[in-house]
Amino acid sequence: MKIATGNDLATGDVVWWDGEGWSRHVEEAVDVGDHGAALIAREDAARRVNAAYVIDAEATPQGPRPAHIKDRIRARGPTVRADLNIAPADTAAGSWVI
Amino acid sequence: MYKYDTYDQSIVDARVEEFRDQVARRMAGELTEDQFKPLRLMNGLYLQLHAYMLRVAVPYGTLDSRQMHMLAHIARKYDKGYGHFTTRQNIQYNWIELKDAGDILADLATVEMHAIQTSGNCIRNTTSDQYAGAAADEVADPRPWAELLRQWSTFHPEFTYLPRKFKVAIIASDEDRAAMRLHDIGLQLTQNEAGETGFKVYVGGGMGRTPMVAPLIRDFLPAADYLSYLEACLRVYNRYGRRDNIYKARIKILVHEIGADEYRRQVEEEFLHVKTLGIDPPAEEFERINAFFAQPAWEQGLSDELDLSDPDFKLWVDQNVFAHKAPGYAIATISLKPIGGIPGDASADQIDLMADLAETYSFDELRVTHSQNIVLPHVRKADLYTLWQKLDAAGLATANLDLISDMIACPGLDYCSLANARSIPVAQKISQRFADREADLGELKLKISGCINACGHHHAGHIGILGVDRKGTENYQLLLGGSGAEDASLGRITGPGFDEDGIVDAIERTLDRYVATREPGERFLDTYRRVGFETFKEAIYG
Amino acid sequence: MVEGLRYRDDAAHEEPAVTLDAFLDQSNATAVRLESDEDARKLLPFLDRLALIEVAFPAFRDGRGYSAGRILREAGYTGELRAAGDVLVDQILPMRRCGFDAFAPDKPLDPAAVERALGRYSNVYQKAADGRAPAWKLRHG
Numbered sequence: 054m055k056i057a058t059g060n061d062l063a064t065g066d067v068v069w070w071d072g073e074g075w076s077r078h079v080e081e082a083v084d085v086g087d088h089g090a091a092l093i094a095r096e097d098a099a100r101r102v103n104a105a106y107v108i109d110a111e112a113t114p115q116g117p118r119p120a121h122i123k124d125r126i127r128a129r130g131p132t133v134r135a136d137l138n139i140a141p142a143d144t145a146a147g148s149w150v151i
Numbered sequence: 152m153y154k155y156d157t158y159d160q161s162i163v164d165a166r167v168e169e170f171r172d173q174v175a176r177r178m179a180g181e182l183t184e185d186q187f188k189p190l191r192l193m194n195g196l197y198l199q200l201h202a203y204m205l206r207v208a209v210p211y212g213t214l215d216s217r218q219m220h221m222l223a224h225i226a227r228k229y230d231k232g233y234g235h236f237t238t239r240q241n242i243q244y245n246w247i248e249l250k251d252a253g254d255i256l257a258d259l260a261t262v263e264m265h266a267i268q269t270s271g272n273c274i275r276n277t278t279s280d281q282y283a284g285a286a287a288d289e290v291a292d293p294r295p296w297a298e299l300l301r302q303w304s305t306f307h308p309e310f311t312y313l314p315r316k317f318k319v320a321i322i323a324s325d326e327d328r329a330a331m332r333l334h335d336i337g338l339q340l341t342q343n344e345a346g347e348t349g350f351k352v353y354v355g356g357g358m359g360r361t362p363m364v365a366p367l368i369r370d371f372l373p374a375a376d377y378l379s380y381l382e383a384c385l386r387v388y389n390r391y392g393r394r395d396n397i398y399k400a401r402i403k404i405l406v407h408e409i410g411a412d413e414y415r416r417q418v419e420e421e422f423l424h425v426k427t428l429g430i431d432p433p434a435e436e437f438e439r440i441n442a443f444f445a446q447p448a449w450e451q452g453l454s455d456e457l458d459l460s461d462p463d464f465k466l467w468v469d470q471n472v473f474a475h476k477a478p479g480y481a482i483a484t485i486s487l488k489p490i491g492g493i494p495g496d497a498s499a500d501q502i503d504l505m506a507d508l509a510e511t512y513s514f515d516e517l518r519v520t521h522s523q524n525i526v527l528p529h530v531r532k533a534d535l536y537t538l539w540q541k542l543d544a545a546g547l548a549t550a551n552l553d554l555i556s557d558m559i560a561c562p563g564l565d566y567c568s569l570a571n572a573r574s575i576p577v578a579q580k581i582s583q584r585f586a587d588r589e590a591d592l593g594e595l596k597l598k599i600s601g602c603i604n605a606c607g608h609h610h611a612g613h614i615g616i617l618g619v620d621r622k623g624t625e626n627y628q629l630l631l632g633g634s635g636a637e638d639a640s641l642g643r644i645t646g647p648g649f650d651e652d653g654i655v656d657a658i659e660r661t662l663d664r665y666v667a668t669r670e671p672g673e674r675f676l677d678t679y680r681r682v683g684f685e686t687f688k689e690a691i692y693g
Numbered sequence: 694m695v696e697g698l699r700y701r702d703d704a705a706h707e708e709p710a711v712t713l714d715a716f717l718d719q720s721n722a723t724a725v726r727l728e729s730d731e732d733a734r735k736l737l738p739f740l741d742r743l744a745l746i747e748v749a750f751p752a753f754r755d756g757r758g759y760s761a762g763r764i765l766r767e768a769g770y771t772g773e774l775r776a777a778g779d780v781l782v783d784q785i786l787p788m789r790r791c792g793f794d795a796f797a798p799d800k801p802l803d804p805a806a807v808e809r810a811l812g813r814y815s816n817v818y819q820k821a822a823d824g825r826a827p828a829w830k831l832r833h834g
Contacts, residue, residue: 063178064248065202100180104198121623123564126573127200131245131565133493133575137231158816158828165814172809173783189754190783272754302818302828308790309763309821312756389760390732428767430820432829439832 054112056082057089058124059096059105067127068102069117075102077139079128080116118149125150152215152516153298153443155263162305163260166267170194171253178250193311195243195269196252199568203247206269207259211279211297211321212240212519214264219506219517221262226499229255234502236487236495238559238608239318240278240519241269245566267305272313274304274385278320280328281520284444285528287476291348293323293340295441296377299432303378310385314392315400317385318357329521330635332356332365333611335402336384341371348374354384354414355406356639358605363403364639366411368418376422378431383422387414446477447514447529453479457532464539466590467550472535481532483513485525485542486549486557490586491579494560495523504545512538522559524552554589555597555662556582559608563601563618564625570601572618572625573651580655585662592662594674596634611635613676614661615642616654627654631661631687632679645688657691664690694801698785699773700794706745706773726777733761740770747797750778759791766792766822782806786814792822 056079057070068075069082070092076082085092089107096102108124110117119125129146130138138146155163177187191197195206207222214222222242226234229251230244237243247255259265268275277297284292300319304310310317320331323340331337337353350372356365372380391409393399406414455478459465473482485505488494497505505525509517512534513527520526530538542548551557558581561567563574578599585592598612602619609615615630626648633642649657662675664687669678679687699705710726717735724745727733736746746765748758762774775795776788785796785807796802820827 060198060202063250065198065246067201097184100178103184122625123200123570126564130201131575132573133565133579156832158831161816162814162818162828169810169813176806186753186781272756305818306787306814307819308787309759310756311787312754312759312784314756386760390757394755394757424767428820432827433833435833436829 054084054110054117055086055089055107056110056117056119057085057092057105057107058082058119058127059093059102062100062103069128070096079119082110082117084112084117122150152213153210153294153440159302160260160263163263163265163267166194166265167253167256167260170256174249174252189271189312191252193268193271193273194252194256195241195266196247196249197270197568199245199566200564201566202245203249203252204243204245204566205247205252205255205266206237206239206241206243207264207266208269208276209241209264209519210301211277211283211294212281212521213279213283213294214517214519215515216506216510216517218262218264219502219509221258221264223499223502223506225255225258226502228258233496233498235493235562236497236519236523236525238521238523238561238606239269239276240281240521241276242519245562270316272315272317273311274307274313274317274319277301277304278318278329278334278521280322280324281518281526282328282473282482282528283323283518284446285475285480285482286324287474288326289323290340290342291323292441292444293321293338295437295444296338296340296350296374297321298440298443299377299437300381303381307385310389313385313389314394315397315402317388317402319381325637327635327637327639330608330611330639332639333358333362333608333635334365336381337365343371350374350377352380352384354418355403355411357401357403358608358610359401360398360603360605361401361404361407362605362610362641363407364641365403366406368411368415374437375431375434376426379426379428380418380422382430383418383425386421386425387417391417449477449480450531453531453533455479455532457535461536463543463550464536467539467548468535470550470554470590471552475529477529479532481530481535483527483530483535483538484520484552485527485547486551487524487547488551488557488582489546489549490551490556491583493575494558494578497525501545501547504541505547508538508541522557524557551589553594553596555585555592555595555614556589558582558597558599559612560599561601561607563599563607567601567606569604570618571603571620572601572627574599574601574607574616574618577616577618577627577651577654580651581658584655584659588662592666592675594676596676597658598633608635609633610641611639612642613674613679614658617644619648621648625651627651629654629657629661629691631684632676634676643684645684645691647692660690661687695804696798696801698796698798698802698804698807700789701773703773708745710745710747727758727761729755729757729761733764734768736765736770737768740765740768740772743770743772745773745775746770747775747777748793750776750780750784753779753781753784755779759787762788762791762793763822782810786810790817790821790823790825 352369353365518526564570600607630642
């Protein structure tokens with residue numbers, strides 16, 4: 054599947070396109086199919102997202118898992134600071150990223 | 152330490168307002184990201200993996216306790232309670248919000264700090280010897296010259312859109328503690344036979360994709376021509392440096408392609424012209440700046456005796472304390488490399504503590520080192536034991552300066568949008584694996600970069616590690632034989648790369664071979680240079 | 694929004710600028726356009742008969758024109774020095790400091806924003822081509 058991701062312009066937070074807006078949680082990302090570029094152009098122009106791009110992801114029962122480690126780290130947080138993970142209690146975050 | 156006058160303050164204050172205005176125009180959509188990016192970078196603001204990152208300048212690595220406390224304040228108020236000290240002697244914050252950037256700059260400006268030119272294709276923060284003003288081996292304090300250069304380069308109208316970034320280092324001793332010859336321009340303060348002050352000028356060094364050790368361009372540049380000559384060096388680069396390929400745009404490529412002799416000829420010709428323009432400040436301006444760097448009032452009659460009966464304290468003194476030029480004083484390095492920790496990171500509480508200790512024990516002065524540690528430059532030897540106890544209680548007394556666990560590591564793929572592989576987890580594993588034997592291994596400079604841009608100085612490591620992306624997985628190449636010191640050299644890649652655990656094992660095989668072949672007194676680098684690359688390659692790959 | 698800015702009291706120069714090659718080829722032109730990769734010093738023998746030199750900025754990140762501007766002013770050129778191309782609000786100040794006194798931006802500029810940018814810094818650190826006294830000069834008279 055293809056999902057769209059970027060950063061919030063004002064805060065820099067990592068965000069994912071959830072079909073209606075930009076979510077902080079990759080689990081809520083939806084398949085953008087071939088419409089990613091048009092979606093990003095529209096959202097960027099409206100300044101609802103910054104530096105957005107489309108990535109490949111794998112659909113899993115827990116939601117989309119980005120194909121590249123870089124985006125998995127973006128989704129969770131630095132692997133070396135579990136306390137700063139987006140869900141600090143998520144003990145499976147490490148194996149999900151690597 | 153240099154103190155702003157109303158001119159300096161007005162420029163930094165104006166910058167705060169200018170950047171606020173630029174951020175507002177970006178938020179309002181008057182600037183596109185493509186237009187805003189170079190503007191924010193020239194103010195040290197990046198968009199990284201998780202958020203914006205702000206790099207704050209610490210000019211030539213020197214700051215006082217008031218400034219250090221402000222760095223802690225920013226970590227708490229605008230970030231997640233910590234900061235990362237960098238190889239450019241700066242500090243960067245990983246979790247900044249764009250909308251706060253103006254307020255952060257305004258806070259910094261109250262303590263004479265800023266983020267001007269900490270990124271972008273302009274002249275960056277000048278780095279220097281972290282022991283400047285305290286080391287016994289310097290001809291003079293290089294920092295007044297660095298300050299003169301800071302002012303000249305700040306918003307230099309001609310050199311704001313250079314082909315690529317531009318980094319200058321200034322040292323004043325034969326021992327190079329600032330990797331001077333791996334900079335775009337490296338300056339060594341020196342004296343000629345007539346006793347006049349001047350510089351050796353090296354141009355065209357650097358790391359990155361195409362590492363080079365800078366050639367000597369001027370053997371003796373009289374101090375009176377200092378800025379004219381730099382202006383000529385930069386003008387030749389601005390006009391003729393390559394702009395067709397970002398990877399070939401650094402000045403090292405220009406100097407390499409036309410040759411050091413031709414570059415020198417062009418600079419000398421431009422210099423003859425520039426020298427007529429009256430851009431060098433008068434000697435009074437240097438004297439004004441120099442006065443701020445007058446030596447502190449050393450106490451007289453202090454003893455050099457130290458009670459080393461506490462073995463842990465002795466270990467720290469042996470490893471982290473360096474000779475000071477004044478009797479009874481010492482230079483103490485605070486390691487930001489706890490075993491298994493994140494190299495260069497410090498919490499807000501630790502930053503506050505270091506500020507307090509500097510105020511109490513080091514004439515209110517601290518230094519950030521290019522090895523990502525903090526130095527208290529002027530400590531009475533009589534205070535060292537108390538200082539050490541306070542550091543130890545805060546996890547800041549690791550006795551590992553210049554040992555394998557005192558490694559340089561870039562933020563890598565845990566934070567950086569350019570990285571191909573993570574650096575920090577590798578650093579942590581190496582630190583833990585070798586902590587027990589590092590004293591026996593002796594001086595060993597290990598440097599890790601998470602991509603070819605080489606922010607972790609892997610080319611200059613006795614042992615270097617370069618993280619690459621191999622078909623979507625992290626892979627680590629091993630380099631041996633680099634040095635950023637006065638014996639500067641570039642490391643050589645040993646062969647095929649390794650995974651995260653494999654690279655640690657490969658280093659262990661390397662070090663086992665070193666221990667087996669070293670002669671008495673030899674550092675790893677000495678043994679490597681004596682016995683050669685193949686011996687180690689054989690040890691690594693069998 | 695304005696399409697061009699001019700900081701000169703004399704009448705605007707009407708003659709179209711010719712290329713450097715055409716100019717050097719024994720042209721009697723009084724206006725010339727310098728591309729960003731062309732050497733401003735080739736014009737130095739002819740400065741007294743030039744009324745307009747237009748320097749191209751094909752992309753705002755291409756900073757070669759700043760050196761061209763200073764070189765021309767350092768050699769005594771007093772005619773119109775125009776920055777043309779990808780000229781944005783935040784580049785006007787350094788361009789003014791390098792001797793440019795006219796601007797032909799690809800996209801119109803907000804004159805109020807330009808005025809704010811030009812008035813923002815009451816002090817500068819370097820001697821450049823605009824005659825402003827650097828901080829060291831003010832400190833020591």
